[in-house]
Amino acid sequence: MAFANPLITAYAVEATEFPDLARRYHVSGVPKTVVNETIEILGALPQDAFVEQALQPPA
Amino acid sequence: MALLSPTDQDKLRTAFDEMTSPVRVLFFTQTLDCETCVQARQILDELPPLSGKITVEEVNFVLDKEKAAQYGIDRVPALALVGEKSDSRIRFLGAPSGYEFISLVQALLLVGGRGTSLTPENLARVASIDKPTTMKVFTTPT
Numbered sequence: 001m002a003f004a005n006p007l008i009t010a011y012a013v014e015a016t017e018f019p020d021l022a023r024r025y026h027v028s029g030v031p032k033t034v035v036n037e038t039i040e041i042l043g044a045l046p047q048d049a050f051v052e053q054a055l056q057p058p059a
Numbered sequence: 060m061a062l063l064s065p066t067d068q069d070k071l072r073t074a075f076d077e078m079t080s081p082v083r084v085l086f087f088t089q090t091l092d093c094e095t096c097v098q099a100r101q102i103l104d105e106l107p108p109l110s111g112k113i114t115v116e117e118v119n120f121v122l123d124k125e126k127a128a129q130y131g132i133d134r135v136p137a138l139a140l141v142g143e144k145s146d147s148r149i150r151f152l153g154a155p156s157g158y159e160f161i162s163l164v165q166a167l168l169l170v171g172g173r174g175t176s177l178t179p180e181n182l183a184r185v186a187s188i189d190k191p192t193t194m195k196v197f198t199t200p201t
């Protein structure tokens with residue numbers, strides 16, 4: 001998705017190397033995706049579901 | 060995954076053959092206090108021999124703070140994949156071992172010319188995003 005839109009930056013974060021980040025984002029299981037610090041997606045979703053959840057407007 | 064088997068090397072060589080444009084892997088690292096930087100370096104060293112289109116450029120996080128900031132890097136080890144025309148805005152934080160190595164290979168192929176795996180509908184939805192957006196995917200090495 002980052003490749004498709006210049007406004008999106010994607011980070012693949014190795015949680016065990018950066019426990020402070022894992023704590024900040026309350027990562028207890030992986031994979032966990034955090035979009036714009038607010039939207040959290042747990043687990044690996046099929047593409048359509050992932051895109052839909054990632055793009056939902058903030059609550 | 061410090062060393063690839065000859066079979067894996069061949070598979071990767073074949074996969075990388077489909078790349079049509081070069082990818083620069085900016086590797087942000089530091090000499091002291093970073094065990095996983097060494098691990099990351101070892102993993103990255105495996106790649107350029109498998110493809111003339113992949114280059115690894117080491118950036119010293121301590122000495123070159125400007126470049127680190129330019130790519131939004133605030134910790135090491137970290138990778139930024141830069142395509143021929145522009146920054147792909149794909150970052151890896153931490154040594155790309157285990158499944159992350161596979162993600163790295165897929166990202167290299169994507170930035171190197173392979174078409175997107177997004178469906179046309181999803182591509183359109185992603186294209187409609189009109190503000191800076193970050194997506195952080197947390198994984199653990201397996």
